[in-house]
Every structure is written in structure tokens, then in C-alpha cells.
Amino acid sequence: EAQVTQNPRYLITVTGKKLTVTCSQNMNHEYMSWYRQDPGLGLRQIYYSMNVEVTDKGDVPEGYKVSRKEKRNFPLILESPSPNQTSLYFCASSFRRNTEAFFGQGTRLTVV
Amino acid sequence: KQEVTQIPAALSVPEGENLVLNCSFTDSAIYNLQWFRQDPGKGLTSLLLIQSSQREQTSGRLNASLDKSSGRSTLYIAASQPGDSATYLCAARSSNSNSGYALNFGKGTSLLVTP
Numbered sequence: 001e002a003q004v005t006q007n008p009r010y011l012i013t014v015t016g017k018k019l020t021v022t023c024s025q026n027m028n029h030e031y032m033s034w035y036r037q038d039p040g041l042g043l044r045q046i047y048y049s050m051n052v053e054v055t056d057k058g059d060v061p062e063g064y065k066v067s068r069k070e071k072r073n074f075p076l077i078l079e080s081p082s083p084n085q086t087s088l089y090f091c092a093s094s095f096r097r098n099t100e101a102f103f104g105q106g107t108r109l110t111v112v
Numbered sequence: 113k114q115e116v117t118q119i120p121a122a123l124s125v126p127e128g129e130n131l132v133l134n135c136s137f138t139d140s141a142i143y144n145l146q147w148f149r150q151d152p153g154k155g156l157t158s159l160l161l162i163q164s165s166q167r168e169q170t171s172g173r174l175n176a177s178l179d180k181s182s183g184r185s186t187l188y189i190a191a192s193q194p195g196d197s198a199t200y201l202c203a204a205r206s207s208n209s210n211s212g213y214a215l216n217f218g219k220g221t222s223l224l225v226t227p
Contacts, residue, residue: 033214043201045214058212090155097213098143098205105155 002027006091006104013081013111021076021107023091031097032074033058034066036087037106043090049074050097081111114139114211116204118218125192126226133187133221135202143205145178145185146215150199159200160187164207192225199223 004025013019025032033048035058045058049068063085065077074093078085091104115138125131135145144163148156160169160176162185168177175188185202199222203215 031213033212035215040219042219043203043215043217045212048212048214056212058214092156092215098207100144100158100161101146101203101205101215102158103148103156106153108153 002102004091004093004102004104006089006107008107009105010108011110013109015082015111016080019078019081019109021078021089021091021109023074023076023104024072025074025091025093025102026072027093027095027102028071029093029095029102030071031095031099032068032091032093034064034074034076035090035092036060037090038087046076046089078109081109083111085109086111114142114204114206114216116202116216116218118200118202118221120221121219122222122224124224124226127192127194129192129225130188130190131192131223133189133200133202133223135185135187135218137183137185137204137216139204139206139208140180140183141207142180143207143213145176146203146205147174147176147185147187148201148203150201150220156201189223192223194225194227197223197225 034046047066049055147159162178173190199220
């Protein structure tokens, strides 16, 4: 089944403890991106990747890192999480930058 | 910067009614517009994608239109059912490299279909 898989689905962590949210797609998509969804603010892009080893900042990149070493995987790294990064995170992929986007099931992160 | 607005923010209709959800965007430099459905605590499910050169797309009881020149899209749902209850999001995909070709989302329309 074609899908975007994120893990974990839920995570509660403490301020400053490094964490990684994984994202994997099995559709051979070139373009991948991360969004966060917050009440009243909607979905905002954090980082995106046009292809392997090509990544760039989105609208709200502060406090996040990404890597794209393989085409299928695009992990989101929070080196020192803070409470303002408590949010619902989504990974998305598309074949190209101008084609249909598919989203993962989301990761609900709480930083205390 | 692209601004996407969805009206109404919430809508309650009795089962069987036809309904229209509205989406407007300020920057016509888009590749496409995509409609999603989001159920509480769940991910985004893609409903319809309209490329910027297209005017309309249909899937089952759903029909989406796009008027790029006026910056508007509508999602028409025919014969609504309780299972259609969800939040509907529209997203305009920027064709501007400075924006990272991001999907710019509206804040959604929360739909409740009552039996």
C-alpha cells in the first residue's frame, strides 16, 4: 500500500532532550516536507527536501533540523526541544514539487 | 505571502443536503490547489487535486472548481452523509521557489452532518 509513515504517533518528552521523528514513504517521491499544525495558526511548513541531500528551510525552521540521506526517509530532528514546539507534526511527500501531496498520520508531540 | 481563507469556519447541515465550501487565495502563482479532509486526531486525506490549468475535478459525490484569476476554489458535496463530518482544508501549492513550493493551507471548515 502506498503510504507515508511517521513514528512515533505520540510522544511526551522533557525540555532539552533530543528527539527524532521519522518519516518514510514507499512511493519513490522526490519532494518531501514537514509541517506543524497549531490551533489558530493552521499548518505551516518547517523544512522541505527536493531530493536526496537537497534540503531547505520553510516558514518556521527555528529549532528543527532535517536530513535526506535516502530518497524514502526524511527525519525531523529536535536537538533541544522546548515547550513552544508542542504541536501536531505532519510529514508529506509528492512525486514532484507540483504534484499531489500525501500526508502521514501525524505525530502529536508534547514538550514539558 | 500567500494567504488562504476558508469560509465558513463551521457548518452544520442535515443529512442529504448539498453544500458548498469556499476557499480563496491571494497569490495566483500556484501549481495547483488541493482539498483535504481531516478527522479529529487523524492525518490529512487527499480528496481532490486541481492543477492550475484546470477548472474542475470530480470524485464521486465531490466536485471541486478552480478560478485562478479570481483566486477562488469551491468544494461541492452532494447528498451529504453523517460520515462526511470532518474538517475540510484547502491548500494552494506555491510555484514560487522562495516559498519552498509550500502548500499554503486555509484554517479549514468544520462540517457536521446530522442524521
